Amino acid sequence: MSLYSVIIGSGKYIPDVVVKNEDFLTRSFINERGEKITKPNEEIVRKFQEITDIQERRYLKPELNTSDMGFFAAKEAIESAKIDPETLDYIIVAHNFGDILYNNQKSDLVPALASRVKHHLKIQNPDCVAYDLPFGCPGWVQGVIQANYYIKSGDAKRVLVIGSENLSRIADPHDIDSMIYSDGAGAVVLEAVESAEPVGIICHKTRSDTYTEAHFLKMDISYYPEYEDNTLFMKMNGRKLYEYALNTVPKLVVETINKAGIGIHDIKKVLIHQANAKMDEAIIQRVFKIFGVEGIDSSEIMPMTISKLGNNSVATVPILYDMIMRGEMPDHHIQSGDYLVFASVGAGMNVNAFVYKMP
Template sequence: MGITAVGAYAPAQVIPNAHYAAYLDTTDEWIVSRSGICERRHATEGETTSHLGVQAVRDLMDRYPGALDGVDLVLCATSSPDAMFPSTAALIAGQVGLKGAAAMDLSVACSGFLYALSVAQAMVAAGTARRALVIGAEVMSRVVDQQDRNTAILFGDGAGAVVVGPVPAGTGFQSFVLGADSAGGPSLFLRGVCGALPDGTPMGPYLEQNGREVFKFAVRILGDSAEEAMRRAGGRVQDIDWLIPHQANVRIIQAACERFGLPLERAVTNLDRYGNTSAASIPLALAEAVRDGRIQPGQQLLLAGFGGGLSWGAAALRWSGPAAGAGA
């Protein structure tokens, strides 16, 4: 099983660093030096998570006509759903011609897309589904306090979508590594129906993050999970043609590349233009690199992410999709 089609969408509204420098105690230089982010996209009034997801799927359909044929499972990774239920996956499915398909959301914060990919791969391989549509979609701008300098500058909105199905022998998914440690939960969380975590940590209405603790965790777990995924795939991190990491902080990505001995140029990065789009960040980056021709059939990819939970995930795969523009 592998990825047979990709699509992406980002809202048109661009929020540059100067926007925050105008009313928060920060500067463009400070934001760029700390995160690598220059701008991000925000959904406008009326644009919901499902709306972004639908646009990403339509982009996929435009580029790969017929890609949704046989899709009978829709998964959406999101921490900012339109509602607890109906699922955002079901709302998207109904608008892209997949009424009646099984549909569910996965909530694993920034690791969600990798978890959703693993579920899709397993269900298709088991025969429970023929093909799966996997979406990562977020409107993080609405769950982040725009008055909080520590979080507002980091997050943006967007969506990415892929189809998972049969691919030629010797290509496709090779391994998955998934994990979570709730002991790190107080370092990054978003309130649900309760007002506090089990350990008594109070939760306000917005996402809260201990940036220093998450940074230390991310640097370690990104490297550990990537190395384990490549080991299970029968290779080494040095065999990676393209590292597609969660787009949280350029310093984390730089640290991972240094650990692997990979030049930074072999990591797909776009957080300078989109910021941290949580579960949407990996499919957004993947779609961009496929679209511009960097990723080609036969290349070794490693997708890796981390997020609230604290959670992590990595996937090794030999790319089987068509070259950029095929089917468009």
């Protein structure tokens, strides 16, 4: 018998405020040189939707914050798992910007968001260790990988892993890329299970590329030269990011599947981070091509939420999983014995994945 990490509960929080593409038609878009973009906004928005498939996204209400979303998702996951929160050994919160007030766009990281979530959950157990994990968009996947290490070592029996992000408040309103960003949170509870057969997390792989890639995503001031202050916003080199993802994610996913000792046809679902639908389509096609399979129908294996939820960073993958488990994606179902791949790519640059076998 061996110890394995199994997901016993999941939860999510999707903000109520819906922001449609039409809401950007009155924006004044500026390029990186501080020049007004002369293309009509109708054309900009139409092209944006063609490339990303994003039609709308969700923004957090002004009175709420990142840690609130993390708490809501955590509470739902704990209720789903039917456990006493006092029995948690670790709370890991993946995010990248901390709490950001609606009217003060500066990161608030003290105390850690994990401490705030533990406080909201009213957990008194001092042996429940709470800490944050900033790792770009792959933060939640990496949090699950860390939780697996704790469980496999015998150091933990139950770990709560949360991904919560409020990207709408770090988006430069004059940057076209601001249309990509969204808010949300997802969470799972992992538990140690003894089994003679492999179950739960089977294997994982992570890579970090920083030699020339570290600043493909970075923080910088607004493109608008007359912006009111020096607030830092998320900035990205979209072309470089696209190239990086296509060159690294398929290879890493294939390596992880091979490490699990299974084949591509054993994989029931690929739950992948979503910032650009065309990019994800290219990634999944390349994964199958490496295995000698071409022209697959990705809609059957790769569930997508980007058209309605946008890019909510660390929250994307756990939200996807929770939606499937709750029957909220009618075209996608998973059952005992199915193999899933969880994968992400983002700032760092970081890429990671793990193979999971449904108990």
